[in-house]
Amino acid sequence: MPAFECVLPVRVTDFGPSMHMDNISFQEFVQESRNAFLLDRGLVPGAEGAQLMLVRTMALDYAAPVPFGVTELTMTVEATHIGRKSFTLRHRMRIDDDVVFTADVVLIASNAEDRSEEISPRFRAELESILTEETEEAS
Template sequence: MTEPGDQRAFTCSVEVRWGDSDRLGHVNNAKVVEYMQEARIKFFRDHLPSRTAVAVRKMEAEFLRPIKDSSAPLRIEVSVLHVGTTSFTIRHTIADRHGSVCAFGDAVLVGFDPANDTARRLSDKEREVLDNYRALTPG
């Protein structure tokens, strides 16, 4: 795992919502993956061309410590681990309000052509943006 500060990352804040916790007061693991998606969407919205279409091919997550209501606001860093011809890999790192890393997850995303339901090559603009957020050290 890349240490915080050891990468160029997009950072955003996400709140823990009232219905995200289970009976033990821990955020459900599926909700943690939703937080990662929310951060990824904010990154895309802020930095990629507005008509960029991508699809998730693969997602892996590691849950290191419980996230609770009191953990918020969460800080989520999004960085790029790899850029290929049609796909790229993004790392999401979730830290609690004290800076302790609670979870991280990697997603492989594919440039997508919705008209044909097929993969497409990443554009030069997409590659430029992704390269700007590429991790400085291997993930």
């Protein structure tokens, strides 16, 4: 299945005094690309099948620096694991065809009381649409 892809603008404030992208900005791009996926699929708060998500873990891998002057980045989002109540999304940041950053984020489906719950059928279907071919869905 194909990954979800979006192009996000880079702000001058994403860079620190060293003219390299700040670490927190990488995490913000991860969140922005995940939100773009949810918006694209209509999984906004209040929509049928939409769920709250809590970040359980985030593993970051910086492959190359993002140079000052870059004005936009391409982000891809794909599912690498789908369980009953949790799932893992892989976010990749690219400049042209070069991957400069990867983040694997484990998220837990939750309710308004911050208690875990099973992934809704609609949400699961949207995750399955971006499930990577190298992995199998959890039973």
